[in-house]
Amino acid sequence: MKKLLLFTLLVFNFGFSQEDAWVYFNDKPDAAFYLSNPLQMLSQRALDRRTSQGIILDNTDVPIAQTYIDQVTAATGITVMAKSKWLNSLHVRGTQADIQLLTNLPFVNHIQFADASLNSRHSNTIQKTTVIHPVNKQLEVLTDFNYGGSSNQIQMLNGHLLHQQNYTGQGKMVAIMDAGFPGVNSASPFQRLRDNNLILGGYNFPDRNTSIYTRNSHGTSVLSCMAGYVDNQLVGTAPDAQYYLFITEDANSENPVEESYWVEAAEMADSLGVDVINSSLGYFTYDNISYSYSYSDMNGLKTFAARGANMAFSKGMICVTSAGNSGNSANPHIATPADAITTLTVGAVDASENYVSFSSIGPSFDGRVKPDVCAKGYAATVSNSSGSIVNANGTSFSSPILAGMVTTFWSAVPNMTNAQIVQFVKESADIYANPTIYKGYGVPDFQLALTNALSANNFENDIILLYPNPVQDKVTIVFSDTNFSGNLILFNSIGQHVGSFDISETNASVNLENLASGLYFYRLKIENKTTQGKLLKL
Structure with missing residues (x-):
């Protein structure tokens, strides 16, 4: 019986x-x-x-x-x-x-x-969308700031040099996707945000209401890395940006719906005009093991979250995403949406810029460099929900530290595209020429990125022309100096490198006949000068 x-x-x-x-x-x-x-x-x-x-x-x-x-x-x-x-x-x-x-x-x-x-049992279905597993749910402007304990995490990126030039994120909007923001409406490290009306609103997707100062405090600490301020203790990397706070994570369980909340929040961020998304979340395993992923799913195109992140980039935003904290586990690779093709994935280093063993490693399953860059994630200086300044570990904090600097950098060159910003950040990193599975391209230097970006405008005394544009087969470069040499680099609409061509006064035409039709971004380097723009291929 x-x-x-x-x-x-x-x-x-x-x-x-x-x-x-x-x-x-x-x-x-x-x-x-x-x-x-x-x-x-x-x-x-x-x-x-x-x-x-x-x-x-x-x-x-x-x-x-x-x-x-x-x-x-x-x-x-x-x-x-x-x-x-x-x-x-x-x-x-x-x-x-x-x-x-x-x-x-x-x-x-x-x-x-x-x-x-x-x-697999139904002919009218397709392969499963991957599902997400949150990273680190258990937490392991002035122009002359007193950074205190946060000095190292900002100076490592040369972020203080941008602050000294009055670039602090002003004019840019950031969306933070996380598990909750208790204390942000009351704790002293966020008083400066409140006084300057820099919190524009938000939404709680699991509860379907606007109660954002609730649930898990993980998001509170993440926000503090970007926007917290306590003189001589903590200064965020983008203290004068504007913020939307979205709860997309249910810290009490792991379920595929968190992935859908994430994409829905990204769509809301897009509709509001947000520029940068920080996501200190990552998904790999679920409470129902039938929903969990394997490394082979981390190809940047398969999971619902990765597809959403790629769409966000196609709309003009930059997604900055934690690599994950599974470096010491049986599944040490990045989670999703850190695998997304266009997301800027961030790993963790310590105060001396050494790789920290808990930081998830790359590459993506299809062999792309991941993580893309690194920032401090070991003993990072953050605020908790009560307003105490503490140290915490995790790529959950290296991501917003880096995202704040991306925002601040973009505020210095606001007319550049998201693809250009991401590329300048990568190229400024210390091991850009020799990336590794641990640190990607390494630790960015945002002063170098800014210098390179501003140099894109240094052709004012020269005549520079790419024609025809739109182009059908060959594009020709005309430069005022008849004795020149350089390089033309092309990126597609989602920021992928698609071609590099040497040019000179005797070889000034590039054959693009085999390039697919569409909009491309180009970067033209001639001698020590750089310019960029858009190229339409018919």
């Missing part, structure tokens, strides 16, 4: 246990309206950011059709947990049978279960 009862229970659980899945739709029937009325879907600041970087609006900017959401919500046994306009999908929860019935709706394209083994 006991064996029969056990068998009955197993059958019951198999048939009726709750599953997580993504439901993808065929189209967006309201696209024409929204594309004709862009302020119905994006703020003016967001539109201005797109315009300044030459990014056009497309269907991914259009909200999911409300009629689709309503019909899925009304389906028997289905709970809609999150939505993504970029990926035209809903994250749903229900039994396998109830979720599978959604394929009968005519506007549903396919269903993707978080448990990949379920997808």
Whole structure:
């Protein structure tokens, strides 16, 4: 009798246990309206950011059709947990049978279960989206700041030199995705933020409300690395930027819905006009081991979070992401979305710029350099929720320290694209020519990055021309000095290096006939001068 009862229970659980899945739709029937009325879907600041970087609006900017959401919500046994306009999908929860019935709706394209083994049973599903595992849930302007204990983490990056030039993040918006921000509305290290109205708002996605000063204090410490201020104790790397605080993480459990919250928050950040996203989160394993990832999933394109991060970059933002704290574990490699192709992934070093063994290593599974760069993550100076200044370990802190400097750097050269900013940061790092799986390109020098970026404008006394632009096959470089040599470097719209060409007065044309059509960014180096711009390939 006991064996029969056990068998009955197993059958019951198999048939009726709750599953997580993504439901993808065929189209967006309201696209024409929204594309004709862009302020119905994006703020003016967001539109201005797109315009300044030459990014056009497309269907991914259009909200999911409300009629689709309503019909899925009304389906028997289905709970809609999150939505993504970029990926035209809903994250749903229900039994396998109830979720599978959604394929009968005519506007549903396919269903993707978080448990990949379920997808193989259905011809109308695709391979599972990867799911995310938070990193380090247990926590291991003035122009002449008294940095105190935070001196090392800023000076290591030469961030103090930018501060001394009055670049402190002003004019830039940052979104922080994290587990909670208790104390930010009351603790003294955040008083300067509050006094200057630099916290613009936020959202709590797990609770579906605007209560952001609650839940886990991990986000409080992360924010302090960028924006905290206590004279002679702690100064953040971007103390004068504006901030949105998004809770996307449920610190009490690991579930794929956290990945969907992350993407939904990134979409909200985009619509508000945010420039930089910091994500001190990473995902690899879940409470339900059927949802967990393997290293082979870390290819930058497979997981829901990585695809969302890549989309964020395509909209003109920069995602700065913790590499993870699994360097000493059986799975030492980066988690997602640190594997995303376009995210700036940050590993941890100590005060002497030595690799710290807990920092997750690269490369990505497909062989790209990861982490991209490093910052201090061992004995970093942070604030806790009570306002005490303490030391803490983790790439959770190297990421915002670096993200703040990216923001401050961008505030110094605000007209540059996100792809240009990221490339200058990488090129300024101390081992850029010889990256490793531990430190990537190394520790950036933001003064060097700024010097190089400003030199891009040093052609004012020269005539420089790339023609024709748009180009169909060959582009020719004209320079006022008839005796010159240099290099033309091309990047695609998501910042990937696609070509490098030597040029000179006798070899001034470059054949681009085999280059795919689209918008590219170029960097032209001639002698000791550099300029950059956009090139359209027909």
